[in-house]
Amino acid sequence: MRVLVTAGGTREPIDDVRVIANTSTGRLGARIADAAAAAGHEVLLLHGVHSARPASPAVRCEAFDASADLARLLERHVPAADAVLHAAAVSDFVPERAPGKLSSDLPELLLRLRRAPKLVDGLRALQPAALLVGFKLASGVDEASLVALAQELLRRARLDWVVANAAGRVGEDDHEALLVSEQGVAQRCRGKEAIARALVGLLARPARAAGAT
DSSP states (O other), X not given: OEEEEEESBOOEESSSSOEEOOOOOOHHHHHHHHHHHHTTOEEEEEEETTSXXXXXXXXXXXXXXXXXXXXXXXXXXXXXXXXXXXXXXOXXXXXOOOSSOOOTTOSOOOOOEEEOOOGGXXXXXXXXXXXXXXXXXXXXXXXXXXXXXXXXXXXXXXOSXXXXXXXXXXXXXXXXXXXXXXXXXXXXXXXXXXXXXHHHHHTTSOOOOTTOO
């Protein structure tokens, strides 16, 4: 199976030298890519420029920086994928880029941000028959609310599964995640290795028929 994994965070330029970024490390995506390759799948990892890399030499890698870079890579590669596991942390807002380099002597700096496109929402149109897995990270919510947010994403983007995570519980061994379907929580995982194994297990399931919703 041809598996596409995205991982790590985007960096959105403020000017020629400054960026807005997030705290995503890309470690989970790299683990997923390694696990999928070990299971015999053909794996392409799209990763942030400063994100973790897979250990397996069998995983092909391409880097992205800003969300616009990732969007172009998805348009190029998703149509050929049998499964897409979209773990990348894509910026929700993008600054209006200033020309050149803003002066460091300014007493304060005000940024105007505009909403960025939700790249996950376009995956189904790029590959109607693919197995699509999205990721939802929330903070300060209980489990019921986290599951509801995951199912909202699942329905909106026409995904097959969503991995629901709570901020503050995403370490290497204590990473807690819920594998959520339309019916609710299908599996609970603890640790990045366990999450990766659970997701690779989904790849053995039949792909949806083209044109299904």
